[in-house]
Amino acid sequence: MSLRRWKNQQKVQVLNAEGQVLHSDVLIADSFFTRLRGLLGRAGLTEGEGLLIMRCREIHMWFMRFPIDAVFLRQVDRNDSEHWEVRGLFENLPPWKVLPVGVRDSEVTLELRAGSVQKKAWTVGQKVRLREGGASCID
Secondary structure, three states: OOOHHHOOOOEEEEEEOOOOEEEEEEEEEOOHHHHHHOOOOOOOOOOOEEEEEOOOOEEOOOOOOOOEEEEEEEEEEOOEEEEEEEEEEEEEEOOOOOOOEEOOOOOEEEEEEOOHHHHOOOOOOOEEEEEEOOOOOOO
């Protein structure tokens, strides 16, 4: 399934400290509906896709159809919305996981394709940048 159904939703790219793009097509879930829906109903994520859930310190995997990696972030400086620090990582969370997972001092959650944390060498304490824009819709 493509991201076309959310084509009016804002997107960001996630870059590492060196400016390399880690994930190019990340949707922002910042309204009640987009945060509630999350990735429910999706068959999976392709390489580079993700969902950035604002005001989210905890997630669950109820009704999910595929595993994901979750990255919990905290803003580095209140006056700078671009720079973030990784506060916690959860890899390969299975669908239908009953207990919620989260990081108390995080502010947002980045949900990624399972295996992305290892493939992109994410680490706790790592600094990342969120840049407006993102890849165009994928067919």
